[in-house]
Each structure stands twice: as structure tokens, then as C-alpha cells.
Amino acid sequence: MLPGIVDIAVVGGGPAGLVAAAKAADFGAGVLLIDENQALGGQLTKQIHKFFGSRGHWAGVRGYKIAARLVEAVQAAGIQVMTDAVAYGIFPDKVLGIATPKGSVSVAAKAIILATGANEKALAFPGWTLPGVMTAGAAQTLANIHRVLPGKRILMVGAGNVGLIVSYQLLQGGAEVVAVVEAQPHIGGYEVHATKIKSLGVPVLTSHTILKAVGRESVEGAVIAALSSGLPVPGSEKMLEVDTICLAVGLTPAYELAAMAGCRLHFSREAGGWVPEYDATLATGVPGVFVAGDASGVEEASTAMEEGKLAAVAAAKYLGLIAPAAAAGRIEAIAAGLAELRGRNFSINHEKNDQVWQKIGGRGPKVIVECLEGIPCNPCETACPRGAIKVGRPITNIPAVDLDKCNGCGRCVAACPGQACFVVNLNYAEDTATVSLPWEMLPWPEQGQIVKMVDREGREVCTGRVLRVTNPSVNDRTAVVTVAVPREMAPSARRLARQRKVVEVG
Incomplete structure (x- = not known):
């Protein structure tokens, strides 16, 4: 049975809304979470790829598994949840109109967090x-x-x-x-x-x-x-x-409920379109109304989760559930994390290929990290049991490899969401090297199979022989395939060729 009034109503059960609801409950707030879908999780439920970010954002974990963990946190907090329920309006005194299969209901909230996501263009x-x-x-x-x-x-x-x-x-x-x-x-x-x-x-x-x-x-x-x-x-x-x-021509924030609540809007091309105005704590100009996630501007799921935390802290402060000084410290820490996640490192100094290959020559299997952009990601660092890969702070640093520590175990190969880690052994045999690469396509290659090898652009460079295919549970269905190739082809052989036919007419 629905309460007549709740402390915080969270609209949207995606990454921002789930984190906001759980964090608000941590402060002792009575929370109602509303989502129009039949199951919580938002876009995460259909994300089968491994995520970028840090361990704190479950980097290297597939999106649908992140959704399951966030939902478990909401359930553990005893939060009241309404699914298959559409919040169709916000009326005076922060009264929400909610359409359900059994009819329309109204709920008043002392504070509202709008985590309504975005719509495809x-x-x-x-x-x-x-x-x-x-x-x-x-x-x-x-x-x-x-x-x-x-x-x-x-x-x-x-x-x-x-x-x-x-x-x-x-x-x-x-x-x-x-x-x-x-x-x-x-x-x-x-x-x-x-x-x-x-x-x-x-x-x-x-x-x-x-x-x-x-x-x-x-x-x-x-x-x-x-x-x-x-x-x-x-x-x-x-x-x-x-x-x-x-x-796939872009997303635009779902701002409609914010507009109904009386929030002022402004157009931001970078944010994806019309968004409500808000301050550094995600508070809009309407007292007690906050935004989080793509509703405040289209970004990554990791930033959406951080914004969910930020909105929950701000809402708890608004309701007097957390002291201003304590709230200020939390807000500052979250803001610093957001700034790091939003960063891009465009001043990356890549070593020339010949320098890299000179370093690994004659040293057995060693990892090559071909990360071309300073994006917020460090699963390669956290996966390495020997501390051979270092990203550090900020998280947009390009990974650095200590070849003296690397033993070519290949854990980073499976962990890297961008599939940019490879283990190369230039001295496998006379004139033969091995390349260990990630593989997520069916059918799995088989030991002894002769395969065509391609470079990063999909151009065939040589043939190779599959030596082994390892796919333990810790890899989470990213197999590591080790292929013997001509030694001179090791710098360019990066994938197994996939059969493909393109028909162009006219």
C-alpha cells in the first residue's frame, strides 16, 4: 500500500536512480522508487559488454551484472519500489501523478530526484x-x-x-x-x-x-x-x-517532468538538448527537486551512478538528514570523482612501435597495451596480480607497463573492456612468435586450428596456428586465444579473421 507522503521520491530505475535511492536510504530517508519498466536496471539490463571506469564503478563487469548488483542494494535497503508505473506529472507541493496497471495514484514527496534518463533521437x-x-x-x-x-x-x-x-x-x-x-x-x-x-x-x-x-x-x-x-x-x-x-544518432535528456515541476530549462548541445538548470549539487531552482544521470545531460553510466550519489546527499541535506558540514565533505569528494571520470587525456606520449618491440625482445611473454586514448578506465591495472600495469591518478592516464614485473599471465587481456591488451612472446620458437588476444565471438577457435590473422583495421596480415584457448570463469566469457604467428607479424597480428560478405549493388 502506498504511503500518502514520502521523504524522497526517485523517478527512474536506471543506474542514477538506483544509486540515488540506495544512498538516500542510507541516510534514513523513506524512499519510493518509481520506474516505467517491468524490471529495474534501465539501460544496464541490456548492456552485455564490460564497462570502463574504476573498480568502484565495477569496471570490467558486464552492464547487466552491474544492474543486478544495484537492484540487490535497493532491495536490501527495504526501499519501496513501483515498477510498470509511469510518473506522468508533478503538481504543486511536489505531488506526483503515477499511472499503474490498476489505475492512477498520487504521492506527495518532501523531495524528488529525477533520474528519468534520455530518449533516442x-x-x-x-x-x-x-x-x-x-x-x-x-x-x-x-x-x-x-x-x-x-x-x-x-x-x-x-x-x-x-x-x-x-x-x-x-x-x-x-x-x-x-x-x-x-x-x-x-x-x-x-x-x-x-x-x-x-x-x-x-x-x-x-x-x-x-x-x-x-x-x-x-x-x-x-x-x-x-x-x-x-x-x-x-x-x-x-x-x-x-x-x-x-x-544511433544521439540521445536527448528526458526533461519533461523537470519542466512540469517548474524547473527552468536551457539548451546545451554538449548535454544532448534541453536540460533543467541545476547547481553543483544537482539541485534545480525548484526547492527539493534534484536531477541525476542523463536527465541532467547525457554521459556514461559511471558518471550517472556518481550523480545518483550526489543527488542523494543533496536531498538528504535539504531534508535535514545529514549535517551541512558532513554533506559538504561528501559532495566535495563526489565532485572530484566526477571531474576525474569526465576527463580525457589528450596529451598522451605514445612510444614508437620499434621502441616497444626492442624492450620486449628476448624477454619471454610480455603485455602490450595498445590503449590509444586517455579515457577513464583502469581494469588492466586492477586485474594484474603482480602490479606490472600502472594507471594511477587521474584514471585517464595511459597505462604504463613494468616489463620486469610482467610474466605474461594474460589476466589483463580478458579484463580490458576495450580489448586493447595483448601478450606477445617474440621468442616462442625460431622465427615464430605468439600473440595472446581477447575473443568473444562464436564459434570458439580450437587448438591446432589454422586461422587467418588481421590487424586493427581488419586487413589480413598472415596465417597462424591456435595453440590454446583459455576461458576460466574469472574471464567472464572473454576467452584468451594464443596464436603462433611469424615473428615479423607479431606487431600487427591482432585478431582472428571473421568471415564476412558484403553485397554492394549499383
Whole structure:
């Protein structure tokens, strides 16, 4: 039975809302958590990849497992939860209107945390209403929640992290991703995500867009073209034979409830669109109303969880459940963590390849970390039992390897969410080296199998022989495959080739 009034109502059961609810309960608040879905977890429930971030954010853990842990924390706190319930309005005195399968109810709250997430943007083009055109999130829901591939041959529009990650997951499910097109001259997502799919044979075409979908009753093809100064280049049109077109063209914050609560809005391109105005504690201009997660601006799940903590502390302070001085200390610590997670290190000094290979020559199996960006991530560091890999602070540092400590165990290979760690032994045998690499595709290679090896761009460089495939439970389904290759090919052989057929017509 619903209470007439609660201390804190949290709207949204994704990473921000789950963390906010659990943290608010820690301060003794009576919390009601409301979510429109039948199960809590938000987008995390369909994220099957390993996450970036730090150990405190469960970096290296797959998203759906993070969701399960956050839900367990909410349940352990005894928080009242309403699922399959839509908060459709906020009325005077912070009264929430909630639609449920049994009818509409009203709940008054002393404070409200809006963790309503974001909505996927669409893209209009001729044929965009044909069956087979969908958002990347819809495709991910079909594949990872309902175990139904949205199609067999897929064009992904958009090379942000969503487009790149979903493309990889569709490949894992058995689909062919014919291409990823991106209108900007550069990808918007992490390069390691792009490398994962490029090495599997998927072209990532920047300065390209879709012109139209082709088909009578459903998608049968797509016409793409190169762009120059934002306009299609005449004569660059290509017809791709696809049955599905996925749109990963951005997210926009779900601001509607904030607007109904009376929050002032402002438009921020960087944040994804219209967002409520808020201060450093995520408090809006409406007393007792706070925002967290993508509702305050589209970012990563790790930052959403930190914002959930921040909003809970601020709401508890507002209600007098925590002393101002204690709240200030917590807020300062969370803000510092957020700043670190939001950082990017663009001043990375990479060693030249020949310097790296000179260092590992003659020393047995050693790890090579090919992390190309200073992104917030350190599972390679925390996975190493010998302390051979150092990221340190800030977490955006490029990993540094102490070759004297590294024994080539390969734990970092399986732990790295970006699949950027490889163990190389240049002295396996005369003129032969070994490369140990991560593998998450079916079928698993078998010992003794002769395989084609490709580089980071998916270009075939040599053949190799599989020596072993290790996949203990600690790897969480990321196998480490060790392949013998010609010694001179060790610097470039990075993946097993995946069979792929692309049909271009016209």
C-alpha cells in the first residue's frame, strides 16, 4: 500500500536512480522508487559488454551484472519500489501523478530526484518509416533482452559509443553489420570500440550518411553517400543490400517532468538538448527537486551512478538528514570523482612501435597495451596480480607497463573492456612468435586450428596456428586465444579473421 507522503521520491530505475535511492536510504530517508519498466536496471539490463571506469564503478563487469548488483542494494535497503508505473506529472507541493496497471495514484514527496534518463533521437530520410528501420537501442533490446536478432544484414548510422557498441553486439549475435556510417569526419565514440568492429571486418565510414532506405514492404537496401561540407558528393552513392537500418544518432535528456515541476530549462548541445538548470549539487531552482544521470545531460553510466550519489546527499541535506558540514565533505569528494571520470587525456606520449618491440625482445611473454586514448578506465591495472600495469591518478592516464614485473599471465587481456591488451612472446620458437588476444565471438577457435590473422583495421596480415584457448570463469566469457604467428607479424597480428560478405549493388 502506498504511503500518502514520502521523504524522497526517485523517478527512474536506471543506474542514477538506483544509486540515488540506495544512498538516500542510507541516510534514513523513506524512499519510493518509481520506474516505467517491468524490471529495474534501465539501460544496464541490456548492456552485455564490460564497462570502463574504476573498480568502484565495477569496471570490467558486464552492464547487466552491474544492474543486478544495484537492484540487490535497493532491495536490501527495504526501499519501496513501483515498477510498470509511469510518473506522468508533478503538481504543486511536489505531488506526483503515477499511472499503474490498476489505475492512477498520487504521492506527495518532501523531495524528488529525477533520474528519468534520455530518449533516442531519430533521423528522417526517404523510406525511414519502413519496417526494418529502428533505433540502435531498439535493436539492442531485441537482441539482448528478447534474444531476437533485428535482422541479418544491418547498416548502422552513427559512430558514437552507442552505434559502435551495438554493432559489436549484433556481430556477437550472428548478424552481419555491413557498415557503420558517420556524418562527422571523425568517430564520436572511443577508438577502442571502433577498432573492435573494424578488426572484425566492419568498415567505419566517416563523412558518410544515409540518403534513403529502399524497399516495398520492408527494408531491402540502403543508399549511402560521402559528404563534403555537409552535402552529399555527387557520384559517391552506393547501394548496400541490408534488411535493417539502425539509427544511433544521439540521445536527448528526458526533461519533461523537470519542466512540469517548474524547473527552468536551457539548451546545451554538449548535454544532448534541453536540460533543467541545476547547481553543483544537482539541485534545480525548484526547492527539493534534484536531477541525476542523463536527465541532467547525457554521459556514461559511471558518471550517472556518481550523480545518483550526489543527488542523494543533496536531498538528504535539504531534508535535514545529514549535517551541512558532513554533506559538504561528501559532495566535495563526489565532485572530484566526477571531474576525474569526465576527463580525457589528450596529451598522451605514445612510444614508437620499434621502441616497444626492442624492450620486449628476448624477454619471454610480455603485455602490450595498445590503449590509444586517455579515457577513464583502469581494469588492466586492477586485474594484474603482480602490479606490472600502472594507471594511477587521474584514471585517464595511459597505462604504463613494468616489463620486469610482467610474466605474461594474460589476466589483463580478458579484463580490458576495450580489448586493447595483448601478450606477445617474440621468442616462442625460431622465427615464430605468439600473440595472446581477447575473443568473444562464436564459434570458439580450437587448438591446432589454422586461422587467418588481421590487424586493427581488419586487413589480413598472415596465417597462424591456435595453440590454446583459455576461458576460466574469472574471464567472464572473454576467452584468451594464443596464436603462433611469424615473428615479423607479431606487431600487427591482432585478431582472428571473421568471415564476412558484403553485397554492394549499383
